[in-house]
Amino acid sequence: MSLRAVKPPHETRTRILDAAEELFMQHGFEGTSMRLLTARASVNLAAVNYHFGSKDALIEALFRRRLDPMNAARIAGLEKLEVEAAGLPCAPEAIIRAFLRPSLRMIEDAKGGGRNFIRLLGRTYTEPAKPIRVLIGQLYAPAMERYKAAFERALPQMPRDELVWRMHFMFGTLAYTLAATDTVQLIAGCKPEDRHDACLLEDRLTAFLAAGLSAPLAARIRKAA
Amino acid sequence: MSLRAVKPPHETRTRILDAAEELFMQHGFEGTSMRLLTARASVNLAAVNYHFGSKDALIEALFRRRLDPMNAARIAGLEKLEVEAAGLPCAPEAIIRAFLRPSLRMIEDAKGGGRNFIRLLGRTYTEPAKPIRVLIGQLYAPAMERYKAAFERALPQMPRDELVWRMHFMFGTLAYTLAATDTVQLIAGCKPEDRHDACLLEDRLTAFLAAGLSAPLAARIRKAA
DNA sequence: CTAGTATTCAAACGTTCGTTTGAAAGTCGG
DNA sequence: CCGACTTTCAAACGAACGTTTGAATACTAG
Numbered sequence: 001m002s003l004r005a006v007k008p009p010h011e012t013r014t015r016i017l018d019a020a021e022e023l024f025m026q027h028g029f030e031g032t033s034m035r036l037l038t039a040r041a042s043v044n045l046a047a048v049n050y051h052f053g054s055k056d057a058l059i060e061a062l063f064r065r066r067l068d069p070m071n072a073a074r075i076a077g078l079e080k081l082e083v084e085a086a087g088l089p090c091a092p093e094a095i096i097r098a099f100l101r102p103s104l105r106m107i108e109d110a111k112g113g114g115r116n117f118i119r120l121l122g123r124t125y126t127e128p129a130k131p132i133r134v135l136i137g138q139l140y141a142p143a144m145e146r147y148k149a150a151f152e153r154a155l156p157q158m159p160r161d162e163l164v165w166r167m168h169f170m171f172g173t174l175a176y177t178l179a180a181t182d183t184v185q186l187i188a189g190c191k192p193e194d195r196h197d198a199c200l201l202e203d204r205l206t207a208f209l210a211a212g213l214s215a216p217l218a219a220r221i222r223k224a225a
Numbered sequence: 226m227s228l229r230a231v232k233p234p235h236e237t238r239t240r241i242l243d244a245a246e247e248l249f250m251q252h253g254f255e256g257t258s259m260r261l262l263t264a265r266a267s268v269n270l271a272a273v274n275y276h277f278g279s280k281d282a283l284i285e286a287l288f289r290r291r292l293d294p295m296n297a298a299r300i301a302g303l304e305k306l307e308v309e310a311a312g313l314p315c316a317p318e319a320i321i322r323a324f325l326r327p328s329l330r331m332i333e334d335a336k337g338g339g340r341n342f343i344r345l346l347g348r349t350y351t352e353p354a355k356p357i358r359v360l361i362g363q364l365y366a367p368a369m370e371r372y373k374a375a376f377e378r379a380l381p382q383m384p385r386d387e388l389v390w391r392m393h394f395m396f397g398t399l400a401y402t403l404a405a406t407d408t409v410q411l412i413a414g415c416k417p418e419d420r421h422d423a424c425l426l427e428d429r430l431t432a433f434l435a436a437g438l439s440a441p442l443a444a445r446i447r448k449a450a
Numbered sequence: 451c452t453a454g455t456a457t458t459c460a461a462a463c464g465t466t467c468g469t470t471t472g473a474a475a476g477t478c479g480g
Numbered sequence: 481c482c483g484a485c486t487t488t489c490a491a492a493c494g495a496a497c498g499t500t501t502g503a504a505t506a507c508t509a510g
Binding site (some may be wrong): 025026027028030031074122123125126127128129162165166168169171172173174175176177178179199200203205206207208209210211212213214215216217218219220221 | 250251252253255256283310330347348350351352353354355364387390391394396397398399400401402405424425428430431432434436437438439440441442443444445446
């Protein structure tokens with residue numbers, strides 16, 4: 001057997017993707033040049049176009065690498081929940097937790113770059129570039145439908161309109177929380193060490209979102225319905 | 226008296242700012258070139274540098290034009306509330322409403338460009354460029370401190386850490402809701418006409434946020450305190 | 451070892467970027 | 481009408497951008 005270190009089959013690709021996650025997170029897509037990116041990854045300038053085709057294609061590959069497993073984990077978590085519930089509707093709080101967990105777990109992965117990605121993802125929900133928005137929408141669609149159905153079964157008395165809005169709100173809270181970790185600090189005062197504790201954050205978020213999701217309807221909306 | 230139309234004193238400045246709001250909203254800061262911007266505003270390419278100094282200075286002026294009055298309205302709304310309460314702490318729901326209202330009011334201002342700005346603002350909370358983030362933070366700071374103090378008085382039993390987190394969550398919900406109007410549509414199903422009805426949106430958001438803000442503490446956090 | 455494929459590399463491509471320049475045109479009090 | 485100041489304009493600046501090229505190198509099956 002050879003004692004020489006075996007070069008992984010896609011090392012260059014991986015190094016590019018990792019550097020891209022970090023730099024896109026720090027400076028945005030347009031704010032990150034291919035020269036800076038390839039220098040950070042210690043690869044040649046032409047490597048991105050050789051391995052991915054273009055900068056846009058790199059962005060797409062970057063999202064697929066993380067989002068596909070993450071949303072698969074979301075669906076798996078929901079299915080586990082539904083099996084355990086044995087036909088009965090699940091508790092809204094449990095559904096929320098199942099949705100949050102895969103993304104919050106990534107925050108703890110500082111070494112592997114998962115934290116970089118999750119922050120990048122949080123801010124990409126409001127990305128102006130249309131191709132990126134539709135890509136994210138596509139990658140989320142399967143998980144989103146499943147969770148929407150689960151919430152509808154868990155909250156049968158809630159009007160569909162209202163549920164869609166509240167899912168929207170929940171999504172926004174998560175996106176902002178992910179994106180803002182370590183970056184924006186509009187409100188001073190939280191202990192820095194808490195910001196990367198995924199368990200604590202999951203508890204806080206779940207308590208907040210579960211209450212919001214099940215909140216009584218506003219008077220004006222109750223009247224209109 | 227002259228029948229000739231009098232040219233407003235800062236028409237060029239205003240046209241540039243309006244065009245910038247629209248284009249920055251559509252394509253982001255880096256995605257909008259000065260050539261496209263000045264063409265849209267029907268002014269010369271050099272006009273931006275003449276009137277503002279640089280592209281970055283234009284961005285700053287753009288935010289100041291809208292944020293200063295908006296946060297002044299936020300503070301005024303809170304003060305009115307506190308006067309009416311006559312020394313007693315205000316209802317959390319009322320504080321939330323006072324905070325939401327100035328930004329939601331702008332959604333209705335499609336003609337004057339307020340809607341463009343408010344969407345741009347929503348996504349700028351997660352802007353990667355550091356100078357912009359600190360600017361936004363500075364412009365928000367006075368209003369933020371006031372509201373934090375108001376919430377602390379309204380919810381004296383809540384741990385400070387938890388309150389800061391929940392304000393963070395509330396802020397994220399608002400930011401995402403503002404930014405995503407007409408752009409992202411991760412969850413299909415809401416009636417398009419509802420999306421610009423600021424009253425309905427205020428009711429929905431307030432119901433959701435008030436419940437989240439006052440949610441019971443998560444078991445693990447209650448134990449730790 | 452060799453032929454053939456896959457990858458890396460330095461250099462250059464054409465384009466677009468934000469900004470600057472200096473002259474032309476407009477504005478306005480005296 | 482004039483002189484001083486403000487504003488607009490076409491043109492150009494150097495720098496940085498994403499991408500392409502063709503030769504050099506590494507790898508691997510036969």
